[in-house]
Amino acid sequence: MKHLPSERHTLSILVDNEAGVLARIVGLFSARGYNIESLTVADVSDNHEVSRITLVTNGPPPVIDQIMAQLDRLVPVHKVVDLTDWGPHVEREMALVKVAGVGDKRVEALRLADIFRARPVDTSTASFVFEVSGSTEKVNQFIALMREVGLVEVARTGVVAIARGAEAV
Amino acid sequence: MGTEITGAEIVVQSLIDLGVEVVFGYPGGAVLPIYDALFQQNRIRHILVRHEQAAVHAAEGYARASGKVGVVLVTSGPGATNAVTGITDALMDSIPLVVLTGQVPTHLIGTDAFQECDTVGITRHCSKHNYLVKETAKLGPVLHEAFYIARSGRPGPVVIDIPKDVQIMKARYAKPGAITHKTYKPQVKGDLAAIEAAVDMLAAAERPILYTGGGIINSGPIASQLLRELAKVTGAPVTSTLMGLGSFGHEHPQFLGMLGMHGSYEANMAMNRCDLMVCLGARFDDRVTGRLDAFSPHSRKIHVDIDRSSFNKTVRVDLTIQGDVGSVMEDMLKVWRARGHRAADQKAWWAQIEGWRARNSFGFEQKGDSLLPQKAIQRLYEMTKAKKPIISTEVGQHQMWAAQHFGFHDPNKWLTSGGLGTMGYGLPAAIGAQLAFPGALVIDIAGEASIQMNIQELGTAVQYRLPVKIFIINNEYMGMVRQWQELNHGSRYSESYSDSLPDFVKLAEAYGWKGIVIEGPDDLDAGIQAMLDHPGPVVVDCRVAKLANCFPMIPSGAAHTDMILSAADERGEADDDAKALV
Numbered sequence: 001m002k003h004l005p006s007e008r009h010t011l012s013i014l015v016d017n018e019a020g021v022l023a024r025i026v027g028l029f030s031a032r033g034y035n036i037e038s039l040t041v042a043d044v045s046d047n048h049e050v051s052r053i054t055l056v057t058n059g060p061p062p063v064i065d066q067i068m069a070q071l072d073r074l075v076p077v078h079k080v081v082d083l084t085d086w087g088p089h090v091e092r093e094m095a096l097v098k099v100a101g102v103g104d105k106r107v108e109a110l111r112l113a114d115i116f117r118a119r120p121v122d123t124s125t126a127s128f129v130f131e132v133s134g135s136t137e138k139v140n141q142f143i144a145l146m147r148e149v150g151l152v153e154v155a156r157t158g159v160v161a162i163a164r165g166a167e168a169v
Numbered sequence: 170m171g172t173e174i175t176g177a178e179i180v181v182q183s184l185i186d187l188g189v190e191v192v193f194g195y196p197g198g199a200v201l202p203i204y205d206a207l208f209q210q211n212r213i214r215h216i217l218v219r220h221e222q223a224a225v226h227a228a229e230g231y232a233r234a235s236g237k238v239g240v241v242l243v244t245s246g247p248g249a250t251n252a253v254t255g256i257t258d259a260l261m262d263s264i265p266l267v268v269l270t271g272q273v274p275t276h277l278i279g280t281d282a283f284q285e286c287d288t289v290g291i292t293r294h295c296s297k298h299n300y301l302v303k304e305t306a307k308l309g310p311v312l313h314e315a316f317y318i319a320r321s322g323r324p325g326p327v328v329i330d331i332p333k334d335v336q337i338m339k340a341r342y343a344k345p346g347a348i349t350h351k352t353y354k355p356q357v358k359g360d361l362a363a364i365e366a367a368v369d370m371l372a373a374a375e376r377p378i379l380y381t382g383g384g385i386i387n388s389g390p391i392a393s394q395l396l397r398e399l400a401k402v403t404g405a406p407v408t409s410t411l412m413g414l415g416s417f418g419h420e421h422p423q424f425l426g427m428l429g430m431h432g433s434y435e436a437n438m439a440m441n442r443c444d445l446m447v448c449l450g451a452r453f454d455d456r457v458t459g460r461l462d463a464f465s466p467h468s469r470k471i472h473v474d475i476d477r478s479s480f481n482k483t484v485r486v487d488l489t490i491q492g493d494v495g496s497v498m499e500d501m502l503k504v505w506r507a508r509g510h511r512a513a514d515q516k517a518w519w520a521q522i523e524g525w526r527a528r529n530s531f532g533f534e535q536k537g538d539s540l541l542p543q544k545a546i547q548r549l550y551e552m553t554k555a556k557k558p559i560i561s562t563e564v565g566q567h568q569m570w571a572a573q574h575f576g577f578h579d580p581n582k583w584l585t586s587g588g589l590g591t592m593g594y595g596l597p598a599a600i601g602a603q604l605a606f607p608g609a610l611v612i613d614i615a616g617e618a619s620i621q622m623n624i625q626e627l628g629t630a631v632q633y634r635l636p637v638k639i640f641i642i643n644n645e646y647m648g649m650v651r652q653w654q655e656l657n658h659g660s661r662y663s664e665s666y667s668d669s670l671p672d673f674v675k676l677a678e679a680y681g682w683k684g685i686v687i688e689g690p691d692d693l694d695a696g697i698q699a700m701l702d703h704p705g706p707v708v709v710d711c712r713v714a715k716l717a718n719c720f721p722m723i724p725s726g727a728a729h730t731d732m733i734l735s736a737a738d739e740r741g742e743a744d745d746d747a748k749a750l751v
Contacts, residue, residue: 023290066478
């Protein structure tokens, strides 16, 4: 069943905000040979007891089912939701993109950034750091364009995601 | 409730409150406070093993035989790392354990202190759950929660790492009430609609089979009773995994024997040709399924398991029922009766099964005058069955021969390392079982190679006057390795000869055991009788035919229908795809 076509799935995992829990999740993926495309984690509760992990993975549907079941049986996991199966949801990623250059390239970088609603958050006479956010595709595209105008380095957050509508997962 | 006690005292008091009677362990610097607390009480018995790995296997044997949680106490660093094999073994075979490990004091954690290791890091993926307890006040709640997690749901090992300063500091302790967990809530009761659907499928099946596993043992003796009732009302044949042996009487006409790589021809053929497979507390392990794309191609499959992650892991099934297998079978029987079902006509199915059974796949042919290992185990069974013995094994050919030729009537009488396949499991497991049942006949059926992996535990049995028997099937080879070399690697016996073996009789005597040699067929009955007549522990060195192999066998990567029934079918050299499989 591992030969079926792969699908990209975005999972929300609510876990105890305790030492070692992230290692448990990541170790599960490495031990069982599952993929992690991106992973973000942060405390999201008032009382600092629960963290929310957004994990993007890919695999054939039966493997995705296995991933859900394996995550669900970990003791510190409160809830696992496959947002891709859940329905409409918003995915966002943020990147900080450093570009160096002078003259026309510098001007072009600024113009492109404007089109992508990327904001300069640092500047020197020979460089910018842009903050860009949006879908993974949009961020990818912006970075690709920046390569042509002096890309130096990139830091990305990975995907965070939340379901649309009034309800919580 | 007012007074504060030390962390070590909290550990011991919690164990007492949890009903623990026996702890298997080995002291060391980082657990001395707990050992001191143990010294000053007389409710819990501590069993001093000779190696921490054996402490865990002994606790597994104790747990498997008694249905209780096995408890282990070891020190930090090497104490914990030595325990890792046992912890992994318990995870693979779903054995409930709580393993307490000492740790260096909290202010030294992370400094590469003497006998420090990252115990929670190392055991994170070989335990069901683990804890590092950094506050004395949390020790009590953590211990009680750990027992709950270890024994509920799919049982497994839980590790609690306790820094030494946490053992020394004081806190209040109160025995908690019923444990609930905010996130961990195992599902015991199966979904009724799914159970009804399963019963209707079972009633309509013309070629059903009940494929049963270790989950039935874990569910408790009542589950074995319910299985027998379910088999009775449905008329379906029953096969069992290695871990499930004893949940159904081996002599029952509906029992097809163990299935899988070294299972019976009739069990494997029936699995292949059934129209409905009901998997009860088993997990479609690779030893059971053989080649997946040829596994039971024409059947609908129902899977009952307490662990959702077992569903559709390797084999796609048509209906899943998550819940305790005992509870689900109870509901299945209720629904079956409420609907007034009668089993469908299975005459043709049973005729087919009888045809496969007539092949007598566990049969063996006496050639020459050497003692065949299968014969030795058969006689051991015949001569001990009235005593309802508890059997443990090591891992290898002797283990498979024991599974094939020893008869198991009742649950909790068969202790073997199935998932991890740990050589060295049998002797400590037998010690653990003997502690749970001091009056029982406990026999470790061993191989001469495996037994040496935890041979030091001979001393433990003597210290606690445990009359454990070890029956070594001695063929002077790591027989299963040699068998695979014959099948797949042109009989090049690379490092599989057991050279420089000890004199097992002298070794036994050096430890204060009785030693007996069985040289050949003529000594067999007398040797077994002498073993049974001796009230203390006995090592029997049973010299068997050196080159006997374990058949029938489904070679790696082959289908159920491609069983090798005897040595005449061996291939000699496998292709690379088959060589790459385990």
